[in-house]
Amino acid sequence: MAHKLKKVAILLVVILLSNVSTSLYAQDAKAGKATFRSKCGSCHAVDLKQKMTGPALEGVIDRWKAAGDFKGKSGEQWLRSWITNWNDPVSAGMPYAVKMQTYDASAMTVFAGQISDEELNNILAYIANPAAAAPAGTSVSTTMAAVDTESKSSYSTSIIVALLLLLVLVYLLGRASKSLSGMSINKSGDKQYTLELAEEDKTPFYLKSSFKSGLMLITTLLFVFALGKSAMNLGRQQGYQPTQPIRYSHELHAGKNKIECQYCHFTAADGKHANIPSVSTCMNCHKAVQQGPKYGKSEIAKIYEAVGWDPNTSTYSKQPKPVEWVRIHNLPDHVYFNHAQHVTAGKVECQTCHGPIEKMEEVYQYSPLSMGWCINCHRNHDVQFVDNAYYKTFAKFHEEIKNGTRKRVTVSDIGGTECQKCHY
Ligand code: HEC
Ligand code: HEC
Ligand code: HEC
Ligand code: HEC
Ligand code: HEC
Ligand code: HEC
Numbered sequence: 541m542a543h544k545l546k547k548v549a550i551l552l553v554v555i556l557l558s559n560v561s562t563s564l565y566a567q568d569a570k571a572g573k574a575t576f577r578s579k580c581g582s583c584h585a586v587d588l589k590q591k592m593t594g595p596a597l598e599g600v601i602d603r604w605k606a607a608g609d610f611k612g613k614s615g616e617q618w619l620r621s622w623i624t625n626w627n628d629p630v631s632a633g634m635p636y637a638v639k640m641q642t643y644d645a646s647a648m649t650v651f652a653g654q655i656s657d658e659e660l661n662n663i664l665a666y667i668a669n670p671a672a673a674a675p676a677g678t679s680v681s682t683t684m685a686a687v688d689t690e691s692k693s694s695y696s697t698s699i700i701v702a703l704l705l706l707l708v709l710v711y712l713l714g715r716a717s718k719s720l721s722g723m724s725i726n727k728s729g730d731k732q733y734t735l736e737l738a739e740e741d742k743t744p745f746y747l748k749s750s751f752k753s754g755l756m757l758i759t760t761l762l763f764v765f766a767l768g769k770s771a772m773n774l775g776r777q778q779g780y781q782p783t784q785p786i787r788y789s790h791e792l793h794a795g796k797n798k799i800e801c802q803y804c805h806f807t808a809a810d811g812k813h814a815n816i817p818s819v820s821t822c823m824n825c826h827k828a829v830q831q832g833p834k835y836g837k838s839e840i841a842k843i844y845e846a847v848g849w850d851p852n853t854s855t856y857s858k859q860p861k862p863v864e865w866v867r868i869h870n871l872p873d874h875v876y877f878n879h880a881q882h883v884t885a886g887k888v889e890c891q892t893c894h895g896p897i898e899k900m901e902e903v904y905q906y907s908p909l910s911m912g913w914c915i916n917c918h919r920n921h922d923v924q925f926v927d928n929a930y931y932k933t934f935a936k937f938h939e940e941i942k943n944g945t946r947k948r949v950t951v952s953d954i955g956g957t958e959c960q961k962c963h964y
Contacts (some may be wrong), residue, residue, distance in 0.1 A: 572666030573673040573779075577657045580900045582791070586670050590783065592901075593644055597667045607636035620660060625652040668675040706758050711745055776802065781904035786846075787839045792832075795898035801890050805899045808890070816865050819846040827854075868905050869894075874963055881899070889922050911962075918956035926947045 576586075590596055591736050604619035611632060615622070620627045622637055629637035641647075666673055695958040745751055793799045802806070802823055808814035822843045828941025830851055831837050844851055848860035871877055884890045891897065907913055925931050925941065934954065940946035955961055 567667040568662050569669055569672035570666075572659075572664070573670070574661030575655075576663050576666055577639060577898075579655065579659075580663065582899075584647065585781075590781070591906060594648060595640075601664060601668055604636065607634075610634045620664075623651060623660060623663075624655060627651045651664055656772075707755070713750070715887075769873060778905055778908045779872075780868055781902055782868065783865050784865055784902065786842045787835055787902075789834075789901050790897050790903060791899055791901045792834075801897070808883050810880045812878045812880065814879050814929055819843055819863055823847055823849065867901055869909065871909060876962055876964055885928070886921075887928075888921075914962065915957055917950035921951050922948045923954060 552957065576584075580594075580597075580746075585592050586598050587790050588596045588598045601616060601619065604615040607618070609615065610618060611634070617637070618637065620631045622640075626637065626641065630641050645803070716855050778955045794801060804817040805814040826843050827849075828839055830840055832840055841851075842863070843849075844859055845858075846863045848856050848858040850857045882893070883890070893907050894903075897903060897906075923931065925937065927936070929950075931937075931954070934949070937946060937949050942948075950956075
């Protein structure tokens with residue numbers, strides 16, 4: 541009996557350890573993803589389907605390996621050398637690199653002195669296995685990973701394993717309690733009765749009502765746990781970065797040209813949703829700005845197309861065709877989220893939730909938008925309580941702040957973790 545329990549315990553430890561090791565591996569890819577986003581993401585995607593300035597990097601390690609050794613260095617070493625400073629393999633005459641250099645009219649950034657070996661290893665780990673950078677645990681905001689089917693399926697296998705283990709435990713516990721009851725009767729000296737009990741009790745364990753109700757309880761618990769866990773941890777398409785119909789760049793507009801977010805997304809301050817600007821907002825400037833630094837006239841021409849403006853005659857003479865922007869952030873219908881509450885009342889910066897938008901050539905979903913992400917912030921984020929008209933009604937907290945018994949009011953304190961605040 542005791543050694544069976546020990547076996548179960550050992551099995552549990554093994555499973556826990558194997559989880560730890562996979563999450564350690566995931567850390568490299570995860571760190572790699574973050575570095576990739578900040579250093580490479582403006583010119584490269586990993587996904588072969590996405591076209592950017594530089595080639596998509598999926599399978600790039602194999603491509604360089606396949607190029608073979610050159611001047612005593614392996615293809616992979618030359619790849620590292622390329623990423624650090626692409627001039628090196630090119631001036632060494634490495635054929636693959638020489639050809640690669642002609643890929644685009646613009647050149648890749650030189651990273652010599654700006655990228656450590658560790659960062660390079662992490663980036664390559666991420667490119668080799670983007671799935672490993674999927675979010676793990678409840679860590680929030682720093683995870684910049686995409687949801688992937690792989691992590692979901694490994695998650696459900698661990699649920700199944702846990703279920704099986706619990707079944708074994710229930711069985712063993714049932715036996716243990718039986719022999720315990722036998723023992724207590726033994727002590728009272730009634731040997732006869734003990735024997736009878738052992739003999740009479742031949743019902744297979746899986747038909748016993750205690751086993752059945754135990755099973756029900758565990759299944760229910762696991763179900764609730766799985767639901768809650770998936771809501772807590774699974775990001776909604778974190779990292780999602782669709783290609784938009786017009787190559788509009790936040791980096792160029794909000795970053796370089798310092799246009800305020802709310803110049804375009806003006807309903808964010810007092811509405812539930814932040815609007816996507818209509819093309820007539822674009823025309824405020826693009827009647828005059830007819831040419832861009834990267835795409836020349838071709839992308840701006842799409843704005844004219846959309847509003848039906850003819851730049852040659854400067855008149856609205858054509859049939860307008862609305863732009864169909866691809867929506868990136870999208871909470872499920874059962875969740876209530878309000879921008880004004882966060883932007884105006886909560887005074888949370890756009891970037892806290894959306895990341896460095898002003899550095900994004902193309903917008904991607906920075907935060908997981910999972911329930912755990914919302915709740916974690918609500919637990920830890922102080923509301924700007926004092927001098928905020930929105931919180932006049934919280935008399936008790938104001939009293940406590942005045943007499944010094946309270947230092948902070950978190951969103952959670954004002955009810956921000958109650959289910960019905962976020963769920964319809
Ligand atoms: C400013 C844009 C830019 C940035 C930033 C950039 N690259 Fe590149 N990269 C390119 C271009 C363009 C090419 C194609 C070569 C050419 O045309 O000169 C390229 C080529 C490559 C290649 C060869 C691709 C292949 O299919 O063999 C690799 C590998 C690569 N880049 C990795 C990186 C990594 C890793 C980073 C981040 C540390 C990075 N690049 C950052 C523009 C960029
Ligand atoms: C000149 C107008 C303009 C400015 C300024 C601007 N945006 Fe945008 N924004 C857009 C357009 C157009 C889109 C839709 C296309 C896209 O996703 O790139 C968009 C999309 C977005 C999205 C994704 C919406 C979705 O589909 O889920 C976010 C988030 C966003 N902007 C945040 C910001 C933030 C934060 C700033 C300030 C740092 C900002 N924007 C500044 C025009 C603008
Ligand atoms: C507390 C986090 C948070 C802050 C702060 C925030 N957003 Fe959002 N934003 C979200 C979430 C969550 C969504 C998805 C909403 C949905 O699907 O209903 C979203 C969606 C959007 C969208 C897509 C349209 C929509 O409303 O669904 C745009 C555009 C946007 N945000 C812009 C902004 C801008 C601009 C700011 C700053 C003025 C800002 N956001 C501040 C969390 C935030
Ligand atoms: C407040 C002024 C302003 C607004 C509003 C504005 N833009 Fe621009 N846009 C600019 C400027 C400035 C440039 C860069 C011109 C340059 O650097 O040569 C530019 C460049 C561009 C380019 C060319 C990019 C390239 O690299 O070739 C595109 C495409 C573009 N804008 C799309 C849009 C769209 C779509 C909207 C509306 C959602 C918009 N712009 C709104 C000022 C604006
Ligand atoms: C970066 C921090 C942050 C994140 C992330 C965040 N919130 Fe909030 N939230 C706040 C702050 C600050 C307030 C207080 C503003 C207020 O209530 O006036 C708040 C308030 C709220 C309230 C009103 C609570 C009340 O008691 O009045 C709701 C509902 C809410 N948030 C929903 C969400 C949802 C849904 C998400 C995730 C999609 C989310 N929040 C993500 C910071 C955050
Ligand atoms: C601060 C906001 C917030 C609060 C408070 C909150 N939720 Fe959620 N909940 C969310 C968001 C956001 C999602 C969507 C997550 C997703 O689908 O990735 C969600 C999803 C869910 C789901 C669906 C899971 C799924 O996989 O689609 C369930 C069930 C759920 N919540 C239950 C609860 C319960 C029970 C409570 C109260 C203990 C609660 N929530 C409190 C924000 C919240």
